[in-house]
Amino acid sequence: MGFLSNPVSNFSLYLLLFFFLISFELIPVAQSASDITSLVYKGCAKQTFSDPTGVYSQALSALFGSLVQQSSKAKFFKTNTGSGQTTISGLFQCRGDLSNSDCYTCVSKLPQMSDNLCGKTIAARVQLIGCYILYEISGFAQISGMEMLYKTCGGTNVAGSGFEERRDTAFSVLENGVVSGHGFYTTNYQQVYVLGQCQGDVGDSDCGECMKSGVQRAQVECGSAISGQVYLHKCFLSYSYYPNGVPRRSSSSSSSSSSSSSGSGNTGKTVAIILGGAAGVGFLVIFLLFARNLMKKHDGIGNTWVLKIASFFKGGDT
Incomplete structure (x- = not known):
């Protein structure tokens, strides 16, 4: 038969x-656009600008347009629009391991989100997972680059398993890595994945100091939490502990290897x-x-x- x-x-x-x-x-595929454009936090000034003639709105719109345009070819850009008291300065920055197209996708979401979340405030910062935007009008009070803006810690604690020693070693590597990596570094050490980035106009030495301050904040604020994110004014860091091994898409030892990982995802x-x-x-x-x-x-x-x-x-x- x-x-x-x-x-x-x-x-x-x-x-x-x-x-x-x-x-x-x-x-499994690479991280999707919906991930990188998820909101982390917003910071809005309490004061709004009086704009009877629309001059501030025009300057802010021009600023946003310039930032979005530049995001297709750079991961950091800083500029200003307007003149005199109506000058508005602003910048955007994308995470160092994003492609130009992903950076543009991320940044292009920010102007509308800023308007929805903060309205016409004299200064605002909106942080997404993959990028952030910041603007302020002329004369806005400056804050220290080490000022902590936001932090979040995982709800699970892993004390007593040698985790904190592993995390602190990974932090030590990160502090040196952002200096040698000129502002961006990511690596994993014994199941602890860390990522750090400084604002694009911060020098290597100042970046190292900012990251050191961020590490100290993470150690104090998050303790033995399995994960955490700390955002200072001029830098940020995140860490995650994976007891079963760091996922493939997060495993990298530098910005270049992160790009390779992204390519593998594609x-x-x-x-x-x-x-x-x-x-x-x-x-x-x-x-x-x-x-x-x-x-x-x-x-x-x-x-x-x-x-x-x-x-x-x-x-x-x-």
């Missing part, structure tokens, strides 16, 4: 092969799309083989089965 002799058992085998094919679509997405298409084609081939097999049976049985299958897809009765 040949391979195509039993339509029912063959159809079960075809279904098994089909589900085997589509199972490969579950390949490759994974491409593979998933190709395999998804192959699964669809495979199902069509399997269905056609099954139908041909039925047609090979004697006319009565074969035609009846084909008519029933056709009726099922049309939603009719036979």
Whole structure:
């Protein structure tokens, strides 16, 4: 008895092969745009500007337009618009491991978000996971670069497992890494993943000092928490402990290796799309083989089965 002799058992085998094919679509892909554009925090000045002639609004709109435009070709840009008392200075910065297209995607969300979250305040800062934007009108009071703006700590504690020693060693590597990496560094040490970045106009030495201050804040504020993020005015850092190993997309030892990791993620997405298409084609081939097999049976049985299958897809009765 040949391979195509039993339509029912063959159809079960075809279904098994089909589900085997589509199972490969579950390949994890790189971090999505929705992740990098998620809000972390906002900082809005209490005072709004009086703008009866619309001069401030025009200057702010021009500023935002310039920042968004530059985000397609740079990860940090600082400029100002207006003149005299109506001068507004501002900047954007993207995380060092983002591509230019992802940076643009992230920054282009910020003007509208700033307006929705802060309105027409004289200064504002909106921080997303992948980027942030900052603006202030002329004469706005300056704050220290070491001023802590925001922090968050994971709800799970992992004290007593040697975690704090591992984390502190990773922090030590990070402090040196942001200096040698000229403002951005990411690495993992024994399941502890750390990332740090300084504002683009901060020198290497000042960046190292800012990161050192951020590390001390993280140690005090988060204690033995499994993860944490600390944002100072001129730098920020994050850490996460993965007892089962750092996920592939987060594993890197420098900004260059982070870019490679991002490339691997894009490759994974491409593979998933190709395999998804192959699964669809495979199902069509399997269905056609099954139908041909039925047609090979004697006319009565074969035609009846084909008519029933056709009726099922049309939603009719036979």
